[in-house]
Amino acid sequence: MKEGTSAKAGEGWMRTESGTGKKPLGVYVHIPFCVRKCLYCDFLSAPASGERIEHYVNLLLREMQASADMGQLQNYEAATVYLGGGTPSLLTARQLDLILCKLGTLLPFRADAEISMEMNPGTVTRQQLADIRSIGINRISIGVQSLQDDELAALGRIHRAAEVYHLWEWTEPLQFRSRSLDLMSGIPGQTKESLRATLKRAVSLAPEHLSVYSLIVEEGTPFYEQYPDGAVDEDTDRRLYALTKVFLQAHGYERYEISSYARDGHACRHNLTYWMRGDYLGFGLGAASLMKEVRFRNAAGMTQYEEDIAARETCGGESVRQQGVDSVPEGARQQGEDSVPEGARQAKACPVFPYAEREALSVEDRMAETMFLGLRMTKGVSEQAFRGQFGYDMQEIYGNVLKKHMKDGLLAHENGFFHLTERGLDVSNYVMADFLL
Numbered sequence: 001m002k003e004g005t006s007a008k009a010g011e012g013w014m015r016t017e018s019g020t021g022k023k024p025l026g027v028y029v030h031i032p033f034c035v036r037k038c039l040y041c042d043f044l045s046a047p048a049s050g051e052r053i054e055h056y057v058n059l060l061l062r063e064m065q066a067s068a069d070m071g072q073l074q075n076y077e078a079a080t081v082y083l084g085g086g087t088p089s090l091l092t093a094r095q096l097d098l099i100l101c102k103l104g105t106l107l108p109f110r111a112d113a114e115i116s117m118e119m120n121p122g123t124v125t126r127q128q129l130a131d132i133r134s135i136g137i138n139r140i141s142i143g144v145q146s147l148q149d150d151e152l153a154a155l156g157r158i159h160r161a162a163e164v165y166h167l168w169e170w171t172e173p174l175q176f177r178s179r180s181l182d183l184m185s186g187i188p189g190q191t192k193e194s195l196r197a198t199l200k201r202a203v204s205l206a207p208e209h210l211s212v213y214s215l216i217v218e219e220g221t222p223f224y225e226q227y228p229d230g231a232v233d234e235d236t237d238r239r240l241y242a243l244t245k246v247f248l249q250a251h252g253y254e255r256y257e258i259s260s261y262a263r264d265g266h267a268c269r270h271n272l273t274y275w276m277r278g279d280y281l282g283f284g285l286g287a288a289s290l291m292k293e294v295r296f297r298n299a300a301g302m303t304q305y306e307e308d309i310a311a312r313e314t315c316g317g318e319s320v321r322q323q324g325v326d327s328v329p330e331g332a333r334q335q336g337e338d339s340v341p342e343g344a345r346q347a348k349a350c351p352v353f354p355y356a357e358r359e360a361l362s363v364e365d366r367m368a369e370t371m372f373l374g375l376r377m378t379k380g381v382s383e384q385a386f387r388g389q390f391g392y393d394m395q396e397i398y399g400n401v402l403k404k405h406m407k408d409g410l411l412a413h414e415n416g417f418f419h420l421t422e423r424g425l426d427v428s429n430y431v432m433a434d435f436l437l
């Protein structure tokens with residue numbers, strides 16, 4: 001369905017104006033399929049047949065319905081939807097439309113909702129891209145990584161630079177609200193010159209958004225066997241990182257988060273929801289959620305994921321609805337039936353909370369998350385928002401830590417916000433670790 005057109009009952013999305021009194025929700029949908037595994041990848045993704053993909057799409061629809069039946073969507077409206085993976089562009093436009101339409105029947109969408117989708121070059125045709133736009137997807141994030149063919153080959157990617165340029169050309173007439181190019185630094189064999197050439201070509205396409213991640217060699221990947229000490233040495237990694245920052249800022253991109261750059265108004269709102277700890281609900285294999293200060297996560301194995309959906313449909317939903325997400329005891333599924341509160345025993349085999357993981361966040365957890373997620377953003381964390389949420393001044397809780405890092409020039413205090421300095425952003429993990437309570 002085209003963005004801005006009205007929906008028939010039971011079909012398409014219901015767009016609502018903001019100011020309806022409903023709470024904004026970020027919706028994440030995980031598509032765990034790829035053409036083949038890249039050599040560095042430890043994400044939850046694998047090749048799959050068309051039949052398997054179709055089966056999975058049906059599972060997603062069932063999961064969304066169960067979620068609505070459990071009351072999880074009540075009083076919310078979708079402010080952002082993010083189809084991530086894996087490679088969501090392996091789904092047909094019909095399958096993507098089914099997912100969005102199902103969501104739209106269960107949850108109103110804000111009139112200005114950001115609907116993002118990740119796609120990989122080499123997996124999309126011109127027609128498919130047009131269809132993707134026509135069903136209302138208004139933001140795309142393209143997994144480019146590099147515009148040097150030898151680097152793409154070293155990463156085990158299925159595409160080459162020419163496919164990126166074709167895909168980009170096809171996006172031009174479609175008026176996506178934002179297009180992001182996702183790049184990588186620290187690729188084996190990458191030099192300052194080759195990275196500069198990639199950045200130069202990337203900005204010449206004039207994307208509204210760029211993400212640039214440093215390659216991390218993860219255990220269990222083929223890269224780990226090949227490069228157990230990292231794909232590039234630390235000095236090179238630092239130099240490439242610094243080059244990226246300087247180059248993109250000089251070309252008019254604002255760095256609004258450690259790895260994210262945007263032109264005016266094109267920051268990814270879905271990702272901002274994560275860093276600002278807004279409520280979000282994840283659907284699909286291994287998908288994570290934060291709702292009403294409870295973090296929970298779907299199973300990472302397909303069999304358990306499917307069983308959990310069935311449990312939500314038959315009885316889990318009823319028990320979760322009765323108990324409320326917040327009141328279900330920690331680890332209830334693992335502890336067995338004896339630990340299930342009386343009212344939750346709908347049937348003998350009913351798990352109380354049919355998800356793989358659940359953690360109700362304490363006030364200390366929430367404060368720490370507010371700081372270390374918020375400091376990822378260059379604008380930092382608002383003192384006023386902190387006080388409003390917790391009833392304490394940030395200085396009362398973190399006075400010593402703030403003082404120490406300000407003295408070392410890693411943190412700054414400006415206009416009621418604490419934020420990392422340029423130097424602090426370079427060693428962000430070290431600073432953020434200090435905010436754990």
Ligand code: SF4
Pocket residue numbers: 033034035036037038041042043045085086087120143
């Ligand atoms: S395309 Fe992305 S998710 Fe898929 S294997 Fe490659 S890195 Fe992993």
